[in-house]
Amino acid sequence: MTLFQILILAIVQGAAELLPVSSSAHVIVAEKLMGLDPTSPQMTLLLVMLHTGTMFAVIVYFWKKWQATYFSSMQAFRSNALYILIATVITGFVGLFLQEVIKHVVAHNSPGFEIEQLFGNARLMAVSLFSAGVLIIVSSRIKAVGGGELSQRSAIWIGAVQGLCLPFRGFSRSGATISTGAEPAWRWAWRASVPRNSALRWPWC
Amino acid sequence: MARQRAEEFSFAVAVVLTPAVMGKEVLRLAKAPAEAGGSLMTAVGPGVLGMVLSFAAGMLALRWLSSWLEQGRWYLFGGYCLLASLVVLWVG
Numbered sequence: 001m002t003l004f005q006i007l008i009l010a011i012v013q014g015a016a017e018l019l020p021v022s023s024s025a026h027v028i029v030a031e032k033l034m035g036l037d038p039t040s041p042q043m044t045l046l047l048v049m050l051h052t053g054t055m056f057a058v059i060v061y062f063w064k065k066w067q068a069t070y071f072s073s074m075q076a077f078r079s080n081a082l083y084i085l086i087a088t089v090i091t092g093f094v095g096l097f098l099q100e101v102i103k104h105v106v107a108h109n110s111p112g113f114e115i116e117q118l119f120g121n122a123r124l125m126a127v128s129l130f131s132a133g134v135l136i137i138v139s140s141r142i143k144a145v146g147g148g149e150l151s152q153r154s155a156i157w158i159g160a161v162q163g164l165c166l167p168f169r170g171f172s173r174s175g176a177t178i179s180t181g182a183e184p185a186w187r188w189a190w191r192a193s194v195p196r197n198s199a200l201r202w203p204w205c
Numbered sequence: 206m207a208r209q210r211a212e213e214f215s216f217a218v219a220v221v222l223t224p225a226v227m228g229k230e231v232l233r234l235a236k237a238p239a240e241a242g243g244s245l246m247t248a249v250g251p252g253v254l255g256m257v258l259s260f261a262a263g264m265l266a267l268r269w270l271s272s273w274l275e276q277g278r279w280y281l282f283g284g285y286c287l288l289a290s291l292v293v294l295w296v297g
Contacts, residue, residue: 006254011262015263020270042248044230048230048231048234054260056256056263057259057261058219061267083214091218122293126290129287133286135283136283137283140280140283158211173215
């Protein structure tokens with residue numbers, strides 16, 4: 001792997017991970033264009049290091065805002081930590097449940113099956129990207145209101161949205177969260193899903 | 206909830222989730238064939254460089270995202286995703 005390839009991958013991963021445009025889709029396209037093997041251990045190690053870099057960027061960038069909100073008092077810390085815990089647990093539960101359902105329904109519990117095999121598919125990735133684009137455009141046309149206070153309900157909602165997006169390469173989690181996290185969009189999504197709720201449906205992802 | 210607030214919360218959840226996802230990948234690495242071990246050591250240096258570069262790119266991306274959210278230009282990301290879906294179809 002050359003320094004130029006590392007530079008390109010770092011910029012693509014660093015930017016696309018945090019913008020609502022799906023880092024997986026961009027990194028996979030960049031790897032294909034540069035002829036790299038995404039399954040090699042060296043590439044896995046590089047991606048782990050790149051993710052670490054972007055995680056530190058998030059911490060540094062939001063640190064002051066989080067100090068003013070999440071760490072402003074012990075009570076604020078407790079309630080926000082609870083919301084983050086709720087969202088994380090819901091994300092893990094929904095994401096893992098979805099993966100198991102897909103493994104059972106699509107791969108018929110084949111022992112060697114990994115979710116990446118299915119969602120590394122370019123067509124599915126393109127559909128996911130397209131859906132994320134439509135969601136962002138639709139949500140941007142709905143005016144966000146409210147003081148921005150978190151609640152258990154919004155934490156559950158955000159966790160569920162992130163969990164639904166977890167297995168789908170190309171569907172940006174931050175894009176879906178910011179789009180559906182806005183209160184009117186949340187109400188809109190809820191209203192849209194309730195009247196036709198006779199069968200199990202996926203409202204967004 | 207305001208989009209900026211959803212943005213902050215979304216990234217706070219991501220910071221909690223990222224170590225778990227990375228842990229899973231590290232476990233996968235640990236199960237890699239023994240002969241890959243030597244070449245992995247040579248990938249550590251480039252990996253550290255990549256980490257620094259992705260940190261810088263991430264900081265710029267967050268500034269960009271925040272400013273477009275504040276300016277109400279969020280929809281442009283949606284347009285980009287639609288275009289990118291066509292590129293992915295073409296490349297794939």
